[in-house]
Ligand SMILES: Cc1cc2nc3c(=O)[nH]c(=O)nc-3n(C[C@H](O)[C@H](O)[C@H](O)COP(=O)(O)OP(=O)(O)OC[C@H]3O[C@@H](n4cnc5c(N)ncnc54)[C@H](O)[C@@H]3O)c2cc1C
């Protein structure tokens with residue numbers, strides 16, 4: 014059977030085998046590489062199901078892909094085969110305010126959903142830095158989250174039902190529009206975070222929440238990142254839950270200022286951005302409480318209340334990771350070891366150890382991240398034309414991953430495992446990894462769905 | 470470059486630079502960290518949907534060529550379909566300049582003999598006839614014999630008409646020159662295409678010849694300032710010609726001379742489309758708005774200035790991929806606010822593309838608006 018002809022029968026000219034096109038699908042935003050044999054852009058559940066069944070019958074790997082902004086190589090077809098580019102299935106099918114939920118296709122862009130919800134006074138809270146370009150399918154498959162995770166949780170907390178195409182092409186629903194259910198295993202939660210290894214998501218019902226009346230931003234700077242970490246721990250233990258709690262070390266601050274010179278940010282120290290939301294009075298009260306907690310520790314503090322000022326800071330913060338070369342055009346940020354997380358109490362220790370690792374390998378480092386949930390983004394930057402720097406970078410990243418596990422944490426808090434962090438799964442999970450492997454074997458006996466990922 | 474850096478570059482790049490005909494500044498390409506931010510803004514990607522049609526795809530393909538993949542026609546749908554609108558560069562967190570990289574890559578592809586038919590046709594039109602349309606008429610056909618004979622031979626100011634106004638919109642040329650003549654502006658005795666189409670599509674060597682010809686003409690007239698009403702000519706004259714030239718766009722000239730123009734107020738509302746090569750590439754945002762507001766009410770489009778979406782006409786895309794080009798224009802028209810009487814822009818290429826997209830609202834060049842306020 015000629016596979017090209019068979020695929021063409023299903024999707025027509027939405028199949029490409031052009032070498033240039035295939036090359037564009039051989040990577041995502043990580044360093045993982047793998048060349049597909051076919052790229053398909055399906056338009057419907059039925060098309061996805063037919064393609065997957067064809068792949069199943071012919072034992073061809075199938076890798077789903079959203080926007081390819083993933084940082085773990087999840088969307089990279091390391092075993093070749095078919096890439097299903099889901100970004101064209103991008104319709105918002107239903108905005109159901111009465112049931113406070115939406116039904117979307119997986120290719121809908123996070124920001125596009127929130128733009129559509131804004132006039133209704135609602136939003137979908139998980140907002141990764143990549144919200145302008147990443148898809149909801151990618152977010153579900155990675156259990157992505159973002160700056161507001163500390164209060165609002167991760168993607169996992171917002172999915173009610175998924176339509177999933179299984180390895181043999183069968184289409185199932187994992188949930189319903191119900192708020193709760195006590196019937197059977199929670200397959201929705203199983204699919205979330207499964208990185209396209211158990212099924213292809215073709216529709217999702219998502220819970221939405223009312224937009225807060227107001228937001229305020231406390232900007233506090235500290236002598237070093239460790240003290241900043243202590244301020245965060247103290248804020249939480251005082252019973253305040255900010256809607257976002259981000260750390261920016263001094264290098265990140267410099268990068269941000271290059272990116273947008275008009276930003277109003279402190280000129281010294283390591284900074285924590287504490288965002289609070291709610292009604293005018295509850296937000297004010299929370300902001301004041303945070304400032305009180307920080308007084309003995311902070312070098313300086315200020316409060317941003319204007320929407321524009323806050324929006325500008327968040328917009329720049331979202332892309333700071335990719336903006337390192339603004340500081341030194343010969344350096345690029347390479348996403349490795351960039352997503353570790355530890356229990357909040359261990360944050361100061363993690364910050365210290367990570368700095369030591371960067372110094373040991375003589376690599377410039379920038380530290381930022383969702384410190385409120387124990388998630389640190391370490392940005393190591395190198396001259397990509399220098400082989401020695403690549404070697405040092407990879408060694409440093411390895412040590413960072415092992416340090417996180419040692420501190421009782423995770424190698425990935427939100428970016429996923431993919432192929433980039435697969436080798437750490439055994440160390441992090443021990444015998445639990447065997448359970449995951451058993452699940453995978455049951456649902457995908459031929460191993461066609463996104464092989465080479467998750468250390469399975 | 471420091472010795473240390475050069476050493477490193479050789480370590481990773483030597484083999485390729487010796488064996489490959491394809492060589493462009495590696496750093497400009499490796500600046501891209503593949504974050505995908507540009508996916509959210511690239512208008513061509515929006516219309517096409519394939520990864521190769523967005524900025525990151527283009528940067529990846531260029532990377533693959535640098536790393537040894539032989540250049541072939543297979544890369545053209547990606548690399549030839551960039552309008553060079555520059556919105557990706559404006560948004561790229563890593564500070565990459567993709568349209569510049571794409572243009573450099575196109576020049577390398579031309580060297581390797583990898584071009585589209587449309588590209589070749591465009592080149593031979595410019596080389597043979599001195600204009601991008603292959604038109605055989607005189608470039609000054611829109612002036613009468615008498616008018617032509619009266620043109621001052623020397624002047625400090627020259628109106629660079631451009632291929633579009635000369636051959637497609639001679640009425641714009643007439644109106645523009647009608648205004649500029651009052652200020653002692655003349656025309657070049659033998660203007661040729663500014664070379665923009667050649668430069669944007671990779672024919673750098675051929676472009677040199679045309680630019681040299683125009684420069685000689687400019688020197689002959691003794692002009693120190695060139696005024697142009699086309700965004701493509703403007704960016705080319707300003708950024709690709711020698712620096713001693715002072716180049717100003719028609720809207721800038723008009724904005725500087727508002728008082729002398731003595732414009733009357735008109736009772737209607739217009740919106741303004743920022744041409745990419747005037748706006749984003751050269752930051753001329755305020756002058757056209759100042760001129761418009763001196764005449765009538767301005768109501769802005771949904772995306773403006775730095776965020777303005779491309780009309781789809783540039784970078785050789787209109788000639789090479791007319792369907793994509795028109796799709797972009799149609800999308801741009803969706804940004805037009807309700808209740809405006811005209812869409813004003815200041816580039817004949819944008820006028821044509823937006824007109825061809827077939828909206829209900831008339832698209833006019835800024836010179837037509839000014840002419841209405843003078844009449
Ligand atoms: C600048 C930048 C900032 C970022 N910031 C954050 C952040 O703050 N928080 C965060 O969590 N992440 C962040 N990321 C990582 C990334 O953007 C997210 O993980 C995002 O959710 C990936 O979405 P995507 O559409 O690009 O998915 P892709 O990368 O295309 O795919 C991701 C995974 O999902 C699978 N997949 C995609 N669609 C489907 C589907 N329909 N069915 C089944 N599986 C599917 C793929 O196989 C792959 O395993 C950032 C990335 C960048 C470049």
Ligand code: SF4
Pocket residue numbers: 335500501502503504505506507508524525528557560561562563564565567
């Ligand atoms: S935004 Fe810049 S760095 Fe990111 S993929 Fe596009 S060109 Fe590359």
Ligand code: SF4
Pocket residue numbers: 510511512513514523524527550551552553554555556557558567568
């Ligand atoms: S210049 Fe415009 S068309 Fe070209 S890659 Fe950038 S955004 Fe796309």
